[in-house]
Amino acid sequence: MVYDGASRSRRTQGWRSVSTDANTEVLGAASRLRDVARDMVRNVPLAARAKHLIAHNVVGTGIIPTIECDDEQLKGQLEDLLKQHFDTTACDAYGRHDLYGQQNVVMGTVPESGEALIRYRPRYASDGLPLPFQLQVMEPDYLDSSVNGPQANGNYAVQGIEFNPFGKIEAYHLFPEHPGSMATYSLQVSKPVPAEFIAHVFYTQRPGQARGISWFAPVILRMRDRADFADAHLMRQKIAACFVAFIKSSEGSGVKDEGKDYPVESFEPGMIERLNDDEEVTFGTPPKVDDYADYIKGQDREIAAGLGISYESFSGDLSNVNFSSGRMGWLVEQRNIDAWRNFMLLPQMMQPVGKWFLDAAAIKLGRSISAKVLWTPPRREMINPREEVAASRDAIRTGLSSRSNEQRKLGFDPADLDEEIAADNTRADDLGLIFDSDPRKVTSVGNPAPQQQPQN
Template sequence: MQAANWIDRAIGYVAPAAALRRVQARTQIARIARTRALYEAASAGRRTHGWRSVGTDANAETRIAAAKLRDVSRDMVRNNPFAFRTKSVIANNVVGAGIIPAVKAARQQRADKIKELLDQHFDSTDIDADGRLNLYGLQWLAMATIVESGEVLIRKRIRRPEDGLALPFQIQILEPDFLDSSVDGALSNGNFAVQGVEFDQRGKRVAYYLFDEHPGATIVGSRSSFKGKRVSADFVLHVCRVDRPGQVRGVSWFAPVILRMRDFADYTDAQLMRQKIAACFAAFITGSSFDDGLDDDQDTRSSGGYPLETLEPGIIERLGEGETVTFASPPTTQDFAPYASVTLHEIAAGLGIPYEVLTGDLSGVNFSSGRMGWLEFARAIDTYRWNMLIPQMMGPLGRWTAEAAAVVTGSSEPFRMVWTPPRREMIDQSTEIKSAVSKIRAGLNSRSDEVRMLGYDPEKVDAEIAADNERADRMGLVLDSDPRRNNAQGQAQPEPSLAA
């Protein structure tokens, strides 16, 4: 405890308890100061000056910045090739050709009937309220919107039987601009809202406040002239990456690199302009007054005529006295490549994708480094799929499908939908297949799981193999690729009935 000073002693004669509290308080302050000194980043000084160290929660941050970041990110995607590639690359790898459903039910007849309905509805544009994409195109659009805008809304639209759909509902992909962020705070029904999302007293999402149209589509009026309508959470999915506990709204994935991308684009344009200007000047001539015999009202592009107002390759400009010719020395760009490499590596790190994927530059890649980069990216892709897109979008879509199927089939017999992501491209096919076979034979993984990791439905693969074998037997075909007939070395296998 801190030693008492003369003020403490003086107070102690009159109010001993107050003096004790003063000493204890000064002791606690000193202890906190010593603790802060253990962490350099928590100290106050020149090196930490300028840090915006605020204690706001995730929603306070998104309330202020999310809309601006969203608009800037869209501008970048429209005009910056690296931003456009980032959006496409992440969506292409997470969704690819589509995250496909498989149906599990107690009765195979029930599973087959549901699968038939899914094929009719999901594989066509019937699922899209806008009539443009099938389910897998909508998955890609949702994922691309998440990357660009930080979040996406998916609205369920109920349809009538006379609309002729296999399942009586459609889904509509909406940008987050449709959320009325002005609905914020305590509500009259006792619930509370966070930027357009309503929660009940238990913290469960119960509704979203949505505009009838995109606020940016209105020519007359302003955002303030609209009021979002309350839509039950049973009809809306809100998909975003959750970066902090309690976070409600998403933030554009470009947020950490927006300034870097803008600075790099400006620097690239400045280098290009520098080279273009340098290329326009070939030589400078200095000499006595020059008269080419032309009238003053004609453009002579010399010191005796109109001043130089335009630049083009091959210009020779006369400057005045003397007859000296000085040829231009164009600036070099030798410092551009190192700067570009460092900056693009920073941008790639901020976006969570490999540098080679961002730039398409494979010049410094060998098999080992390429595989290491791809494995890290593959882990990120799995995270986006299994921790965000599948639980927030595909799982609820499965519930909507079950409700619609009960209406169509007249049966509430349960079934389950299992989602299989697209197959992963192999870097070294022969090596990776041998590894998968070894894991299956050693009991470290099932054949079904290995098939799923390739992006296929195990039941469908088994059915196709059985059909191929049956057809080959019926036609009397003995194929070298048939493991029932030949082993991996091409030697004939014994008949199953004779095997020991």
């Protein structure tokens, strides 16, 4: 059996095929790729748009925590602590973001730098925080990649991450300050931080992969070529616009201006270059840009595909979109968003944060806690609300879904939403108000709802 892709021929001689594992490949490229990606985000508009687009779609206004607990009194106490700690900047070691802002920072860092670290910082009760801990979001530069191979304690390290003989992560070797900080004047020495104090977020692409790689890796060259192509077209048009007319002469090729001979060294709009005295005038013809739009659109489609987002959301070009094509593009992008959220952000960041919260709450309340922290993703805007709401209603009525599940899909906490609905109904009853949105009083067609008889 012969596979063309495995053959060695003139057609395949340019391929670079290696058998190294994921960590060997990442070690040689991660630092350079993240530096280039950061430069692109700083200077290439579409790179900045892609970074923010991914972060804002995965996190939205925040992935909200809720408590699952059989003890209603304890559940109320825990939910109060959630709001006090995570809905304020008290949870941020830098004092700038609430938990949802930190989620956004993490999901902006991961595509750009390939990975992000969240460090658990224990605090004293005297610090006056709702809970005695804070979160520090860190760039991957803090990890000492030079720590590799066998360690003195019998463990094994891969690019700053220390594993025990069974393959479990024991520690992360971190620098005390960012290696690129201007405040770092002396040579830093990394120190191991226990793994239970670190949440390491990156998208795993190969089994055994220990470090993340910038998501811009497959498209960096195309984004640079695209930017260079646009700059070249712009410069060509600028230069063409500077030459309005040429004056030819048969007496020579000297360039004169007010009796002084000198070469033309700069251009300006409306400029006329004098080749010699009198004779013939020829007007310049600016080059055409017929191929520009097609090339740019083709490049944008490839870049968007490489980043896992739709061309329309990446480029902002909605000129040829109809409802069906827009919905198909959004559904594919939504699948990627769900994967990034459910396979990466939730298990690697939010679950450790939930554990840290429960541990700190046990200290705060002075009791053992039997509870779980659930995470509700942000609401998804509906493309066709009339049809989608009807579909959700039918799914609930036929037992294919629950009210709580459909509420979570819209980004609502079911418990909070039910309490809000009950409060609205109570207030309306106390004031004697009847709204056609209240199924207890009015049917879907506006008729009075039949009164239910009390059960014996």
